[in-house]
Amino acid sequence: MLDTVALNKSQLESVSFGAPTANEKTHPPLLIIAGAGTGKTNTLAHKTAHLIMSGASPEKILLMTFARRASAELASRANRIVEQTLRKENKSYKPVKIEWMGTFHSIAARLLREYAGAIGLESDFSVMDKSDSADMMDVLRHELGYSKTHRRFPKKKTCLDIYSRCVNGQSALQDVLDKHFPYCSDWADELTALFKRYTEEKLEQVCLDYDDLLLYCFHMSQVKEIANEIRERFDYIMVDEYQDTNVLQAGILFGFFPDGQGLTVVGDDAQSIYGFRSANVDNILGFPDQFTPKAKVISLEQNYRSHQKILDLANTLLSESSEGYKVALYSDKKSGPLPKLVNIEDDRKQAEYIVESVLASREAGVDLKQQAVLFRSSYHSDRLELELTRRNIPYVKHGGLKFLEAAHVKDVLCMLRWADNPKHKISAYRVLKLLPGIGPKTAEKIFDYLTLHHFDFAALDSVSIGGEAKAAVISLAKLLHEIHHNRIDWNSQLTKLAEIYKPLLEESYDDHFVRYGDIEQLTEISQQYKSRERFLTELTLDPPQSSGDLAGSPHIDDDFLILSTIHSAKGQEYKNVFLLNVADGNFPNEYACGDKRAIEEERRLLNVALTRAKNELHLMQPLKYWVPEQQSWGDKHVYGGKSRFLTDQVMKCIEVIHYPRLTPNTEESLRSTKAIADIKKMVLGQWG
DNA sequence: CACCCAAACTTTTTT
């Protein structure tokens, strides 16, 4: 009943490994090393489908993926395979629902809510997103008096990054500082105090940040009774992108499933690119040895995505690493265009070249959607975006600024969140400060008053503050009160909040018209969620990836070019790929150059970028490129040296071209030659 | 105490 035609030998082995039979029900731990484009998702989908058809209960399957998009896709593919197979056998089919799937963070959030009672946690905790966390850091930073020191204290974002490293890597503060933030080393004591306050403050406000979700869940997994119960709930556990898990995530897995029964992890050590989030490649490399007997290992090496010339390039790049990666990819598609290294003058020419090539390919029948421009940092596409807009070429950008991070969207969201959780100080301050006449002090006063009155919004009627602001506070509090107690239907809660927000928006922004559109869109999105709580949690855990991603995307059948950071392009594939700014300082990034491990991560990042391409691959090598740093008056261009990854061996896999084509001094026409007219004089002429 | 303006400083990738 297994569809063997669609799978190769290793894939088939992965799929059938440990599937339940009449007399055998064990599934020992399994590691699948799946190189780029080797049909990983397909294999996982088949495995899921196969398990279900062999009698496994869907509700006892746990699927953990890296991004929500990936998990949704996995589930729908598995569904399709089950359906197809059953149809073929003329059996009836009803859709399979895999209830337990999602990112580590979202699974953790769900488990924590369920077991909150058992671990002494309020089950109605809020989840803070990054900027909430940063805001809280900032407040405490001031409170502890660190903003007035003679030497500059790290900024809120830096503080948060340091904290996050400590938690996710379970490392000592001093180690983290020495290794990743040497310029902050002197502040160890202050940071320790700050992080302690931060942790207390979160407890007080019943908030968990991203890291807490993993941290709490990790501690929960160490509690025998709970771990046992959770192990009973799941027969099969599949974890995707295992190379990007950190110590905490691996700890959670081993806490819940110590013997690895039913556990399958999938990943590729050559695609580990989340070291900055404390991902640890050792997790995947050391996985087999965690168990006795050791876990079974299957490698997928046949690539179905790219032709051999692209793979040769990727393989050569990886072979020059000191890391010794597990797989070398090969493809049945032997021929295809040689990857190009395109020399251009600067990012302007870069944009020009890309626009021309992209349009030419479209003429030749390749949809824009099948072409992607990838880059290291999201601002790298700025110049290109200008050019695309100018030429009316539609595009969607993944990575970079998110819809939810826009100030006005955040404002409304905070109103809703405060209504949801009256103790949510960060939201409260943000919302209160929006009202005219209310600054930090008054906001504090109001919040203290609310605290004193057991967080009952109705009590704010009698708060004593200055005349003008008072009316605004009272009418806001009234609405929040009604929302908190769900006296207003969930469907119209955001609409009501938007009504209150609208005048404030008009007051502070010239482009309020556009911004209000975003608010309406937010309201629209919220309708898809069953309850306020789920809306808030899921939105912070799985924010829409791009503005085109929103509200079921009305332009779904339009054709558009893909712009994406490499990190966000993970798991994707495109017919043609353009990679921006391949130059030393960017590939590898200059901040990574100090550390050998970091450089290797840059190499893997480049590998990920290369292996997205099915057919054409253009590496753009600008002579100089634009960087936003440095003093604002100077020339913002930086001369990038040749990337150290483009060694002689690597260059043998690449064709070098120049754009515009090198032609010996054709007519320069009249540009930049000597003046034959005096424009200044002509302009002055109007005034006699 | 809120608000406005000028000066200083910054440095990627994401759940």
Add this chain to the structure above:
DNA sequence: AGTTTGGGTG
């Protein structure tokens, strides 16, 4: 370029 801090004013 955009955010954060500091100082001055009402």
